[in-house]
Amino acid sequence: MQLRGTSCCGLYELFELSRDRSAEQTLKQFIDKSGYKYKPLWADNDEYDKPFSHVIFTAAHRRKAKFDDPEHPSYGTRFAEFIKANKLGSVTESATTENPNSGNQLRVYVWAVDWTKVKAWDQGKLTEKPKKTTKKAVTANERPTL
Numbered sequence: 001m002q003l004r005g006t007s008c009c010g011l012y013e014l015f016e017l018s019r020d021r022s023a024e025q026t027l028k029q030f031i032d033k034s035g036y037k038y039k040p041l042w043a044d045n046d047e048y049d050k051p052f053s054h055v056i057f058t059a060a061h062r063r064k065a066k067f068d069d070p071e072h073p074s075y076g077t078r079f080a081e082f083i084k085a086n087k088l089g090s091v092t093e094s095a096t097t098e099n100p101n102s103g104n105q106l107r108v109y110v111w112a113v114d115w116t117k118v119k120a121w122d123q124g125k126l127t128e129k130p131k132k133t134t135k136k137a138v139t140a141n142e143r144p145t146l
Contacts, residue, residue, distance in 0.1 A: 001026045003033040005052075014057040017075045023082035026075075030055075031122050055111040060104040080109050086121060089114040 002016050012034075020026045035051050059076025073081070080091045094108040 001029045001033075003030060003055075010053045012052050012055050014055055017057055017059070017079055020075070023079045026079050027082065027088075027118075027121070031118065053113060055113060057109050057111070058106060059109075060099065060102070060106050062104055074107070076107055076109055080111075083111055086117070087114070088117045088121060 001014055001020050003012055003014055005012055014026070014030060017026055020029070057076060057079065059074040061074060076093075080093060083089060083091050088111075090112045092110045092112075096105050096107045098104070099106040
């Protein structure tokens with residue numbers, strides 16, 4: 001995974017996510033490369049810990065169905081789901097479209113980074129665990145009557 005700025009100082013791009021073994025590895029590298037731990041010389045306060053607000057990343061596949069395959073999710077989908085499960089910010093994804101340069105199917109993700117949660121995750125202090133959703137069976141006595 002690599003991280004680089006764009007022409008907008010509030011937007012960064014993550015790329016080469018496909019080379020990472022897991023979403024957790026991607027996040028660890030993101031944290032190391034984001035620079036949130038280091039106060040730049042131009043920062044005018046001691047609490048500089050939000051270097052930018054949004055991150056974009058993509059995923060590409062030869063087949064559109066690959067994006068929605070629960071057995072083999074795309075690297076972009078895995079990272080987006082990891083962010084959501086750990087409540088590290090909100091993630092918006094685009095529709096899947098064909099990249100005219102390669103013919104591959106492309107999906108773009110935009111992550112609004114919650115730096116407080118990212119920092120807590122990095123320090124092992126994130127207390128919220130991803131919640132499993134289970135549906136409770138409804139008994140005959142609990143069913144509504146019409």
